[in-house]
Amino acid sequence: MASTQFGLTASDPGRKIRVVAKIRGFSDPDTNFTSESSTPVDWVSVNRENSGDFTISFKEQSSSRYSVDYCYDALENNEIIYSREVKPLVLAAFEGLNSTVIAHGARGSGKTHLIQGSLERPGLAVLATSEYLSMAEKNGKSVAVSFYEVDHQDHAVDLLNPEQPPILVLEDHGRIQFKGITQTPVKSIAEFQKLYITACSAQKAAPKKGFEHACRSHMGLTVSVFSQNEGVDGLVSKMNFVDMAGYEDTRRRSSDGSGLAENNKINKSIYALLNVCHALSTNESRVPYRESKLTRMLQDSLRGTSKILLVSCLNPSFCQDTIYMVSLASRSCQRIPLDSLKKSSSSARQTVTLDSTKKNAVSARQTVTSDSTKKSANSIRQTVASDSTKKNASSAKLTITLDSTKKNASSAKPTITLDSTKKTANSARQAVTLESTKKSANSIRQTVASDSTKKSASSAKLTVSLDSTKKSANSIRQTVGSDSTKKSASSAKLTVSLDSTKKSASSARQTVASDFTKKSASSARQMVTLDCTKKNASSARQTVASDSTKKSASPALQGIISHKNKIPISVSATTKKLPVSKSHIHEKKGVVAVKSAMKGRKLFEEASHSAAKAEKEIPIAQVTKASEPLLDDSLSEDGNDVHVNSMVEQDSSLTGSGNHIELNSRVEKDHSLANASNNVKLNMVKETEIFIAKVTKASEPLLDNSLLEDGNDVHVNSMDNSLANTSNKVKLNMLKENDDPFLNASSEVKVNPIMEKGIYDDKEYHNEIHAPHAINYSKDLLIADEGYNMNKENNSLMENGDCSPSISSQLRELQSLVSSTPLTLQLPEKRCISLEDQISTEIAEPVTPIIERRDLVNTKSPWETFAMHGSGMKHSLVKDYLRILNTAEKDELKKLKGIGEKRATYILELREESPEPFKSLDDLKDIGLSAKQIKKMMKKEVGELFD
């Protein structure tokens, strides 16, 4: 029997999303007979947990269990699923409830069979419409249907009228309106079937324009109920059936020959819908509807009191994509077992703090503390998901503390998933502390998955501390994965601390999988230090697999296996595709400890301020954001022992330049802590302004107020004489009285200037530098004001034995160099910039610019200089224009070309949804303007300046 259904009454609102799985039946290719076969499906196991929950596990990956509300086996047919899952929704539709049934899964997993079915075995949509029609007849209501397809280019096409231009989605007073979709009334099921067949054949009409092969697409059907007594348009409710395109790993060439780009795009829209489901299931304040056309179209039927049935279709035989899809769907099956925690633990606390400021910095923090003196906290499972649509910095932090004095904390599994579809810097940190005085913490499993379809930088840090005085922590397993289909850089750091005074930590295993499909470079570094007083940690195993199909460089520093073109062995569907460029493991005695103290914020404050101007252009800004959350209050308040490690790496897959930045700082001596160092390594061309800006931004997170209070000395060694040197160094020593080189916590800034050509291949970091835009930074990058604060800082620096020239004098030196040297950032040769690109404020990709020092007067013709100013002007005009759209009052908005009452209202609504909805001119498409109209509008606005 299926477990709890949706609550469908006002008194029982129930859950918004129900996640069920369906194992596909088999078809007989010989007889062409399709039947729910009795062939056993032995690679999927469905488990009913003690709590009554269902979990799915797969033979190939038996350790992972994915929660679902129910799983239908291969023998259960569409009629059964319909009567248990869909029929209640149809009945509620006549009371005004909107709902959506989504079938998703890998290719060939039976989605179409489920939604559409065949003549002999009608699918859910057909069965539902049949019910709709008979209900409508009884209740004097009418039914209309529309069919649409959303293709890999995010175009929605009306399948009943495919020759029409793509469907436009508009929002009018919060209500989604479609322009260009046919709504056809139906009175009988035969009529409906006829329309369905027409729509399906229109969808399959391939090849599409410009494509030689059939493209994957999503197919949607909307059944609407109307009543004459209802509202303006008589609409009572809508029910959507979505047959999603099959998910396919982008690394494999599509079976139908479709290309990587198309695959990526369609996968992106799959993620988008699953992310929306997840955001809704966790009650997130911001739901990323605007990430794809499909989610935008479904918005009305997903939000509010609407119900969603997510059916995860499973292939009956091994399919890695199926595992991945189930793992994503199960995120929406939210069951934070607070109830079970209450039963088994004396205290269970959960705090979720969401704070979204104007700049879209979202942070979520969860703390669960379980203290069970006798019985154990059996399982704590948490999921924090952060979706950031555009330039957000998101941070998620989970802390789980288990203290079981007698019995076990049997499993703690925090999961953090970050999905970022556009330029996002994400950072996630997890800390799990287990203290078991008698029996052991059996398993800790952590998964951080970062999945970024475009330009994103992610950083993830996991910390696990175990203190088991008697028995052992049996296994610690951590998996960090990152999937970057295009140009992303990820950094992950794992820290495992084990203190076992008697028995041992039997195994510590870490798996890092890295997979880059395009230009990427990965680097992985792992360190293990074991300190066990009596018995040893029996095994410490680390695996780093790096799979890069194109240009990849993987430096392995310690204990690393690095493979090219090798699929990581221990892969979950997620980790399989997730690249991690760097990881560390420390196993050490005692709790990790450091209080990082840094004076010197002011040293860089001014420079950082001026650098902020260039923040959008300089990718390092994202890196800074990524490391910010690593320095939060809870860390600094930790009493004696605080360990601050912030490590950010940007490799060439993200930036095209491969900046490696590593910041670790510690103050208090902890001899067992093997590694504490600050490294900021920048490989770049000669220009020092950029360098200063980057160093400043990168250092910012360490200069947290709480850290400043410590009042420790800061040593600054900067630039030996001249920046023209091939390798300049800025060294910040952040450790008090410490001679031990091992313990020395220092910040090191290396500048490896790059010669004329702008490409520098550092042996260690394999970086390339490309310049995305022609920007003159010389204005933006003002060197710090040498005021009182700076002198104060310098004075304290000079007190240290390790004397270096004062920072102010170094900055002065830099400033003079800067002011005498105009800068131009050069476009990479191959990049072709369209007119739209030129007027877009959106940076194509966060790459470190090639900086070429030239005397403008000597090398540029007047026309070139003029053109350069022109593009700069365009850029700033667009910026100002977007600022108006993002901030102006309604009346002001209406003064703009192309914006009337409706659009102005819509813009205000968008702002409520996201404080800065317009990041680029492209975003104007969301208010129904075409690219042509946008261009025209800008031309008019600019033209009028000369009137």
Ligand SMILES: Nc1ncnc2c1ncn2[C@@H]1O[C@H](COP(=O)(O)OP(=O)(O)OP(=O)(O)O)[C@@H](O)[C@H]1O
């Ligand atoms: N429950 C079932 N019993 C028997 N055969 C099935 C069942 N479900 C699907 N099939 C068969 O499996 C094959 C693939 O099914 P289907 O086309 O529904 O998959 P899909 O997930 O929609 O594929 P795609 O991702 O390519 O859109 C078809 O031949 C179909 O007839």
